[in-house]
Amino acid sequence: MTLPFTPRPSQERILRYTSGRLGIAAVPGAGKTHILSALAAKIIQDGRLDDDQEVLIVTLVNSAVDNFETRIKRFFDNPLRVLYKYRVRTLHGLAHDIVREKPARVGLEERFSIMDEREAGFIRKESVNAWLANHSFDDYLDPALDHSKRDWVKRQQLPDLLDSLALAFIRSSKDRLLTPESLRAKLDQSPAPLPLAEFGYSIYADYQRALAYRGAVDFDDLIRLALTLLETDEEYRARLGYRYPFILEDEAQDSSQTQQRILSLLSGQNGNWVRVGDPNQAIFETFTTAKPELLRDFIAENPHEDMPESGRSQPSILAAANRLIDWVMTSHPDPEARTALSVPRIVPVPPGDPQQNPPDDPGAIKFISTKYTPEQELDAVVKSVKGYVDSFADSPV
Template identity: 55%
Template sequence: MAEKRQLRSSQSKILTYRSGWMGISAVPGAGKTYTLSRLAADILLRGEIAPDQEILIVTLVNSAVDNFSARIATFLQEANVLPGMGYTVRTLHGLAHDIVRQRPEAVGLAEDFSIIDESEATRILEEIAAAWMRSNFHLITGYLSPDLSEQKLEDVRRNNLPRLVQNIGLQTIRYAKDQELSPEALRLELDRLPMPLPLAEMGWAIYADYQRALRYRGAVDFDDLIRLALLALKLDPALVKRLRYQWPYILEDEAQDSSRLQEEILRHLAGAEGNWVRVGDPNQAIYETFTTASPDYLINFRRTPGVISRELHESGRSTLSIIRLANHLIEWSNRLPPEDLLSKGLAYPLIRPTSPDDPRPNPPDQPEKITLHSQAFSPAEELQKVAKSIARWLQEPENQGRTVAVLSSNNKRGFDMVDELRRQGVDVVDSLLRSTQATRAAASALSDLLNWLAEPDSPSLLSKAYQAWRTRGDLSKEEKMQIPRVARQLQALRRVEDFLAPQPGSGWPQESLAREDPGLYAELIRFRDLLQRWQSAATLPPDQLTLTLAQDLFTEPSDLAVAHKLSSLIRQSASIHPDWHIKQFSAEVAVIARNQRRFIGFSDEDTRFDPDRYPGKVVVATIHKAKGLEWDRVYLLAANNYDFPSNEYDPYIAEWWYLRDQLNLEAEALAQLKAALSKNEYDFYQEGEASRQDRREYVRERLRLLFVGITRARRELVITWNTGRNGNLTPARAFQELIAFWNKSHG
């Protein structure tokens, strides 16, 4: 059934699933995407759902959407079943958007509500935080170090505190929305306290101003989208009943990164008697710091009475030596005493190698290909050492066709590595470090054209459409200078129809303009011809209209690829919403243009990055971006006690030199909020405790990050460390433990 391929024993157990709730813990390389996709295909092939029903697959990132869809389609095709029917794959934000769009009025939104992207949300917060600082600087001075000189105090006030205040506001907003609290509801909770909590008050003030700014724009942010989707489900039993029928099976991927609201949404959709499968790896929960996500939701779900608990513990990704290193970290962290900050930072099960007859067995073991450098390097020496090692490795005949990556814990170190590799003449792929601004610009240009076609009598939208069209491609200096002039002319039009369909004697531009400014006149006529062509194309189906516009907008293959992806998404939307017009599709494309990374996604950053496409080149990425990927040889940089701290004495990235008592004000602000919201009279705020607790959570997350980095390697692994900018860093404690274990095992 589905695909005639030998199953591992753990996969076979999962594919016996028929109904109910099931929680699965999966180790790196266990094939969870394969297993979950095959489970979906098996459910379809057994005829478990009606023709008007679907299996709902929910995943974390946009890249996984296409991956799941392609896998399921392959299984169905091999069973001679037409793919594309009976299942839908959504990110959480895509699912929330679908739910809210069905009943926007029920949650207080207009039909044409918009979603602001992270960059716009950040700009709003920056302005609000700056305004708060101008009026309330005195309220935060008590948290500053008393050792600051007047000069340093002024520097901190100007360069450091605005960002800190902004971050405190952001954490308050996220937490309040996760708790489903409006600014008004949070104000009531704060007012019942016997004395004010200053950081909570600061957070509330920024939250209130932020929500006012969103209401002014008629917009919601990503956190609102999730919150309102749950609210819609709570308020509308008929909607819940309809969606439960539509999606009788829910399969959830990457459940280790689930939040309370995500769990609640899926719990409502599944129902107590429904079918809900959750799979994830708590040891790959590396996005938890200052988010509302936690691996505890999956862990506790698996422990719930009545929930089927399974493990995907067999992995064919790595050699036995690499598996031993990863497993030793798990065992070591679980042997540490409870008071140790790293205690139980990693969870069982251990990774098990595959059987010898597995279709994807572990690579042949070569312990000599594991190198754990104990010697100290300066930051520059570490980069040089790694770059020279890679250059030699790429030249060895046995490595032709193999893949290699350098992984760092932050982007800056990654870019430093890219520069050094290029100095050594090594071919580098750094797309995982870079943003997707070009893709966003392409989508935005299409959005501007569709927006004008939806309202063709608007001079301002006409002006934006011109700028979207004209700013694409290589332009001369003169052409660039002319763009604002033409845009202003179009913006100033009283009647757009006088420009589009000029009547004798009343049309514009007048022929006199041809004599006065022939360049401007020619540009306007050329653009008018295009507009008339686009208006004629407006009768086409929306996906074909998108492609027609793209032919006039783009010449770059990457931009045209974006347009094709957009047209496909628009075609899907048209099939779901046959009553939509250009205005609705324009709004959808605008959402994609602004929010693609966390919402729709089609960029190089969010589509499936395939390391095997780059043999002979070195991929440089952060460990976070490398999650889900694998290479033959992996270098891990900077395994020191700053990048991977382990105790209260190690330097800690969230503790700022200008604050007193090593306080982490973002953690302290959240602790004050939790105290304000607690109904337990014995829960009270104690300054400093939240900072200490956050340090524990952070060092455990960094241990998981090291684990993720190690498990990206198939055959060969090299780990180095550096002494930092001031030369005072030491090897990370977890790295020291690995060195001792390795030397003892292979001494």
Template identity: 50%
Template sequence: MFRPRPKQAEVLAYEQGKMGVSAVPGSGKTSTLSYLAARLVAVADLEEHQEILIVTLVKSAVGNFAGAMARYLREEFNLLPGLGYRVRTLHSLANDIVRERPGLVGLADDFKVIDEREAADILQEAVETWARANATASDPYLADEHFANNYVRSNRWPELLNEVAASFIKQAKDLQLSADQLRRLRSRNSDDLSLADMCIAIYDQYERGLAYRGAVDFQDLIRLALRILQLDPQYLERLRYRFPYILEDEAQDSSKLQEDILRLLAGDGGNWVRVGDPNQAIYETFTTANPKYLRDFLDEPDVQARTLPNSGRSTRSIIDLANHLIDWSLAHPNTAIRAKQPLTEPQIEPTPPGDPQGNPPDNPDAVFLSGQKFSPDEERQAIIRSLKNWLPDNQDKTVAVLLPINSSGASMVQTLRKEGIAYVENLRSTTGTRAVVGSLLRVLEYLTEPKSGDALAQAYRVWQRDARGDEDAELTIESIVKALRKLETVEDFLAPRAADWLEQEVPPEENSALHEHLVAFRGLVRRWQAAADLPVDQLILTISGDLFTLESEIATAYSVALYLRRFADLHPEARLPEFVDELTAIAKGQRNFSGIGEDDDAFEPDRHKGVVTVTTMHKAKGLEWDRVYLVSVNNYDYPSADPFDSFIGEKWFIRDSLNLQAEALAQLNSVAGGVLFTEGEATQQERIKYAAERLRLLYVGMTRAKRELIVTWNTGRRGEQVEARPLAALRGWWEAERERGR
């Protein structure tokens, strides 16, 4: 039986109108909202075709809501589940709307919705096509010291352009502007807006790619659903009748268009409940979501504002630490960040006495904020030592290592694997299908041309793919690539007889680390050459085992292996050149190859007791573990907009530390709304916005821990990063608390 806490009971007393609920981490908002929905099904006077609409953010949450509601309806209201309500994601709701009236927005009845991977592949093709035709487009933006760097021009610039264009297109669609509309608006603006010009051209190619496939992407679904509701008032009225109550979960992650859809469906006098936690809004960097929409909703005069402040997840020490982070952010030393109010009340309160889900027993000794200066490798080794000490006596507990960014996950996974520590990876690969295929293609091209120094250099670059983003590492890689390209006889490196190129060019006594690095690469190439006589699927699996670390990448490579095996069965005469041609066709989008999709099943930490979970802060949202390690809490991953901070959006090869993604969005606003564009202003504003979001991310990470929390920091790849300001503040406060006898 559901026993609501007093604050939950206030929410469950809702009958009609608009209500906004600000819920802290671990406050039982899903249970509360599910119970409210079940109660409304039971007591609301619903007519035959009416339903309570529950809207959430992700697919996995749909199952959680459906299961909880079925249980409440059956056990507490003696009703059959499945009747009188509908649980949808925002995107599936939008899809339902567009499927009903596709012709109204120019779509065929059988239009296709592409997933994020296929959309990424179409965008990549559009970017590559445009970049090849506009080879000098990077000239105005490259830093002087990298202007003549061919690697930057041919590799890093297209990668950055892809990121910039993706952000630009998402924002343009949120503004409900097509590429053609932007082009017309641009013709009225004579300012120098070269980033906008690039992105509009790529946007046009992207739209053509979608149209060729008869498809729309997820952003289109939202945009077109809203358009249909605006164009067809009779259809809107039918939907309002069908859904007399709308309950929205994770409202802090809604975009303006998503909010507009639900606002239209609810109507001015409708029944709309929004539940979320503005302090856990961590997707602004990647989407058009903004927590201000929920905060503004809570302040509307006709909205009943409620809070769910009680949480039984964490110990009192962890709760107090998270609450102090809120206090510190409200007095942030940077006035611009403070004005953003990155974290706000309500603070977390423990559960009332006698609560069936009471807090774990407090243990201040189980909270450790490290002030030690680690290199990234030293930090990983410290975590390994800690895990080895803790795991043997805690096989019935859950534990996670939470990373600030996805790219550092591979190193952590490799270290755990090397040390023989059982782990489960819950990382999302940022590598699309075409990028995985492209990496395999480069190795197969070398095996097809084993005497080509250029092909060998490309294979080496693929092997070092995880070093992207590290300026020093990339410069070293580029120097090795140049040296390999100049090899007149590849055998002098791979199978030396009279003279060993490696011993001559990189003597071990002069640079032992680089020498060992190239010896390892030589061993890999020999291994690939030996595997070239195997069936093609076994060859691909051999190569992928050496190139890829993340499970999603390995799964995509496995799909490639199966695809080529089927191709070989159909074409028994096929050899390496034919397999290269087939992979080339896949990489260019000329074959119907979907790769592997993301696993939409919810990750359940309790299924992995005694095993280390490796995941990102973003993927950890909504989850909890007994013991949590937060790593790399430095001023790069958690900046405070100090003059000495560096920012992930400001690429090392771009002049004047410009954030081209932010600059492009500012130019979009100039085109769309006539806002004056001044170069550099958007970069400065993005620093503040990003710093505020990273504070929320740190808060999310801390509140994943139930019993034990360990926080460490490192100096980064170049040894230049320092302890993040919020960590230093928390550590100082916590040490003072301990000295006072806590």
């Protein structure tokens, strides 16, 4: 395939991929979306697909789906050549595709509905408020709080905090394939009381009953049921494996255990599965079941490449980022935190690259030593961004 761009050295190595598993650690600005799109186009143009096969690209968010589709089409003079030769899906979209073909096998009606996140949040909050009306959380509040402050926390902060806790509990349970019933059995066997787990179970059970009453599933259920279907229907799994002989996974650092298991089953033990991500940039880890260590382990256990070149930042910023990586890996005071970051270190792009690094300006880097509360930090970021935008007020857009 003749490329319409000159790939960077690491990108060129990745485009030589032909088969098997490949893990790719890509730094911010390495061009991973661009190179995955090019790899998908190359697989298609090289004739490695039968007429009824597609390259499956799995990405994180819906906006990335459109981005991939647009980029892949640019590699073809005639868009009809690529028609039905690739499929771009978020994990939720892929799970829906899988379950939709055989809903009865996982206990769903033929026309099952999917609960959107807004309505799911409303149901969950109702359950939390009902629980709070009959239970006390005073033992978890700071005893130093005066009466008025304590009352304010209970009215204003506690419901939202418990809702966040319930959401994390439900998602984590579903990622581990734990139903309310199986969770109840585990709690009954616990030798010690687990009040927070009991709270989580109570909300989870109420939430699932509400979904069942509506004949609906949520997005996490879709993923769980898709995995169940693949694990229990060997013929269906083989058929999907044939349909998608190449799987390209974007943003793999935000993959969960369930997502990894689904893609592993689809690709098969010796299948063609390329995983690309930045192990140091798990932006969804805080509020989803994402586990960056899954990508790190995959890279360590399989053939792998690094994409270290980035033209996004000036050299001094790259040096500061690399220094942080080195410090965390070797000198962090908590030994368990030393695996939080990993190589590759970021390097500038080579001469002639269309996205050259900005000129070096060490004085533009400012370290803020103020210890902010979350609210103060948010306010400081907003003010900083506003000041930056205002500085370009007279510039044409």
